[in-house]
Amino acid sequence: MTQPETIDDNRTETDVLVIGGGTGGYSTALRAAALGLKVVLAERDKVGGTCLHRGCIPSKAMLHAAELVDGIAEARERWGVKATLDSVDWPALVATRDDIVGRNHRGVVGHLTHAGVDVVYGDAELTGPRSARVTGYGEVVARRGIVLATGSRPRVLPGLTPDGHRVVTSDDALFAPALPKSVLVLGGGAIGVEYASFHRSMGADVILVEAADRIVPLEDAEVSRHLTRGLRKRGIDVLAGARLLDAAVLDEEVVATVRTARGETRTVRAERLLVAVGRAPVTDGLGLAAAGLTTDDRGHVAPADWSRLETSVPGIHVVGDLLPPPSLGLAHASFAEGMLVAEVLAGLPSRAVDYTAVPRVTYSSPQTAAVGLTEADARNAGHDVTVGTMPLTAVAKGMVHGQGGMVKVVAERDGRVLGVHLVGPHVSEMIAESQLIVGWEAEPADVAAHLHAHPTLSEAVGEVFLTLAGRGLHQQS
Template sequence: MSGNSTDVIVIGGGTGGYSTALRAAHLGLGVTLVERDLVGGTCLHRGCVPSKAMLHAAELVDGVAEARERWGVKATLDSVDWSALVATRDDIVSRNHKGVEGQLSAAGVTVVRGTATLAGPRTVRVDVPGAGGTELWTARRGLVLATGSRPRTLPGLEPTGEHLVTSDDALFAPGLPRSVLVLGGGAIGVEYASFHRSMGAEVTLVEAAERLLPLEDADVSRQLTRALKKRGITVLTGARLLDAHLTGAPPADAHRSGAGQTGAGQTGAGQTGAGAPGGGVAARVQPARGDAMLITAERLLVAVGRVPVTDGLNLAAAGLTTDERGHVPPADWATLETAVPGVYVVGDLLPPPSLGLAHASFAEGLVVAETLAGLAPRPVDYAAVPRVTYSSPQTASVGLSEAAAKDAGHEVAVNMLPLTATAKGMVHGQGGMVKVVAEPGPDGRVLGVHLVGPHVSEMISESQLAVAWDASPADIAQHIHPHPTLSEAVGETFLTLAGRGLHQHA
């Protein structure tokens, strides 16, 4: 067994891991990054990047229907060439992957391909596949755990990769199904429901909580649910899955999600490679009211959350334990150092208030790397981390919901403005809203901002600064928003709270 030492060992090459490695290397530390699969992790290869590529394609499909039905552009959709769509998605992923590998190489990070097992607080045994054997690595300054998460599965519902899938393999299942049952109404489930509806599938979205996106503001949930139903998606909240099983080809008269409904992007055009060849899933769902329903679909997508990956890591060898949900909690949230000195944790291994979001992982990686380099970075402000759902319409939020602000003891002033109150909102014609939760008065702190509508993922950063910097409505109201844009709806909402409303009055 060969022995090696370095300043920092990072286990896991996802967003949290490779950002830690890059920043530490840029600060002059020797870094070894151990990754058993591909650097970039779930976000780059199975989640954020490929899913957003597919959602962009879905937006283009919806645009054809909008052009024809709303703008008089006599466009038709002949078909969706699944193989071409997949090739473009994979090219985007590949180029990003090569970019990350190139950055790690240029920074001098040593990337070891293999499976890591802890042999001590700062000692790692790496099993290298093939003839690589086993390497033993020791970290002089610190060990960083960044092994990420995997989709949560349900007993008796093991993924097949075709008719029963998770968010990790839904994009890589063969062809476009004609009907989909999505289990889970969080961000991931909503995004996949939106994508499949745009691509012509009949979709049912089942959520056990009383509303979609249950962690978001209630008005966000209401607006989104209304929009998804308008698109022809059947939404069942307060519903639970009783059981499900694989079937043969679904009968023609079986209940299918959204059957007979037409939404944006539904052209009836054929799809190259569409439809899972024979078979599907039959599920019994208990809605909030009434009798249990039998729902059949070509594909069941389980999107009920994710669980931390620590299998085989041998945390006990380093003196580490997990909490009841499998997370590795830090002893110090300012530095993300665990109870074992010199061992740090980033990304999906962290419990709340960490959010399990890629952009939060980047920030965590910066904090840990700078701490290891002897700097004193500012801790991650989790209250100011934006949350985005890339469905159609999108949602974007930062800070506290109205209910959470009241629960925290704040007296609140709330203002809502529909996007259609602006000229650009009318142009897009998708509805949506801006909602601001603040302390009363022009100089009260902005506590939360919540957006629903087209492209709001690109609009939330201004509000992030408002929340993070404890700005007031008066602070934001003095800044001029361009006209006509969707962003001026944000400006108008703050103007009203500051007592200066132009088109809206408190």
């Protein structure tokens, strides 16, 4: 594959210009290069983006450490293993996390280099529908198209300016110099729940405040109920249907006033206030107007054609967190979007990403994992549904783990599976099967024909499908 052509000192021509090197951007670049296209990837910081450097990877590394801490307590309290936790060596923990991030970063850089992608570092600003100016590099003209993949940043609340110490966001919560003894988490979506779970494992007193009437409000109501029960069992004070009225940031603590779902007013004191109320697309300085583009009222750049992820300006495509719903703002969805756009730019047939078949995971303790429609969404869409559920403690391996949890399957009556919803230990590793079930439009009888290993947590999934297929073994049909 040949490299982009330098026309003069300040102008380069290429087939594809990708702006943003996060999961959506670098997957676009890698796939496009593999298809023989010349690619320039412009990144203002580090390739890998938020997911690799501030989100998915470092947070899951820390959550694994938290799982080890929880295991010591379980060993002592449940299994008679007289283990104790002397302390958490925060610098050592951070060093391991940073090593994992660093190795992943070097891996991504190596993949891009091997693929022949020309990675340039600087701010990119569109100058037209096929061109952009990159600081420190010059103008880039893209013959086939431009891909916008500039990602997102944490949303903040008016009057609460993050300082990285007392008031933090998910981008900097894990990078503080020490662990707090108490945390008030605002936001009960996946990010807020994960951070609440981590800090509780590390010994902090945690209050989790969610304005909606339940945490993880986009998931099935049964998932929310079981997750709430699991978090409260661990000592996390979960306040759903609650709102922050005000907060004062003092030298040693944050003092907040919260109105609960019952209308009561509570004063909450915590060493740290963690704001996890969602993420906002990053488009500042991108020069959208110069290319004839606008954003919606939440800052997203909407495609005119979802099967090509192409905007109203032909040749400009968008992937990742810049996309509005039904895109999910998840790294693995961004991979699929990037590969789709690369194939479109290479002239291959395109088919829209099936977002209903994209798995959703919350890596707390307990974990949640789901794919497809919730029961409420399925009924609202007009489906005649049948539902099967089973607690994980109804199978032997669930009793071994002792963390509760459940399996819930939503299916059309006498038809295909619409959604699968899991809560419990390690369910993030169990959802892949259900992704195929939903994505391939399998029926319960199709799944019931296949065996699940015994004893495993996943056999609870098999048991629910057996029951829905009228062949219940340990459940009544």
